[in-house]
Amino acid sequence: xxxxxxxxxxxxxxxxxxxxxxxxxxxxxxxxxxxxxxxxxxxxxxxxxxxxxxxxxxxxxxxxxxxxxxxxxxxxxxxxxxxxxxxxxxxxxxxxxxxxxxxxxxxxxxxxxxxxxxxxxxxxxxxxxxxxxxxxxxxxxxxx
Numbered sequence: 001x002x003x004x005x006x007x008x009x010x011x012x013x014x015x016x017x018x019x020x021x022x023x024x025x026x027x028x029x030x031x032x033x034x035x036x037x038x039x040x041x042x043x044x045x046x047x048x049x050x051x052x053x054x055x056x057x058x059x060x061x062x063x064x065x066x067x068x069x070x071x072x073x074x075x076x077x078x079x080x081x082x083x084x085x086x087x088x089x090x091x092x093x094x095x096x097x098x099x100x101x102x103x104x105x106x107x108x109x110x111x112x113x114x115x116x117x118x119x120x121x122x123x124x125x126x127x128x129x130x131x132x133x134x135x136x137x138x139x140x141x142x143x144x
Contacts, residue, residue: 037130038133043137050123055070056071058113066082066109067081068080072139087131099112100112102118
């Protein structure tokens with residue numbers, strides 16, 4: 001068995017690694033693109049109706065109780081008196097998810113919606129999936 005010159009072996013391994021890395025990035029971006037929650041339509045058809053039904057009375061339109069507007073992504077990122085309510089890609093760090101699950105430390109604001117039963121587990125799962133996928137809204141589509 002013949003040995004290849006050392007430089008050629010290292011270059012070959014580097015080239016193969018580069019090719020595999022490019023393939024992995026393409027596969028990852030295809031998988032992300034296939035996640036329906038990563039589309040503006042997911043927000044419009046699945047998430048926004050939940051927010052309108054349960055949250056907009058206090059945090060939508062002209063109502064910004066606690067300084068919070070849920071009508072735009074910028075409003076959610078800015079947040080209210082307690083800061084940002086979403087961390088795109090990280091539901092565990094998103095105050096919105098903790099509040100609608102009725103969980104969190106005692107220093108969190110009250111569970112939402114207040115004085116009403118917790119929203120359904122299916123609706124919580126939808127919002128969680130949306131946040132995990134990056135909390136994409138129609139206004140974000142122009143920037144992608």
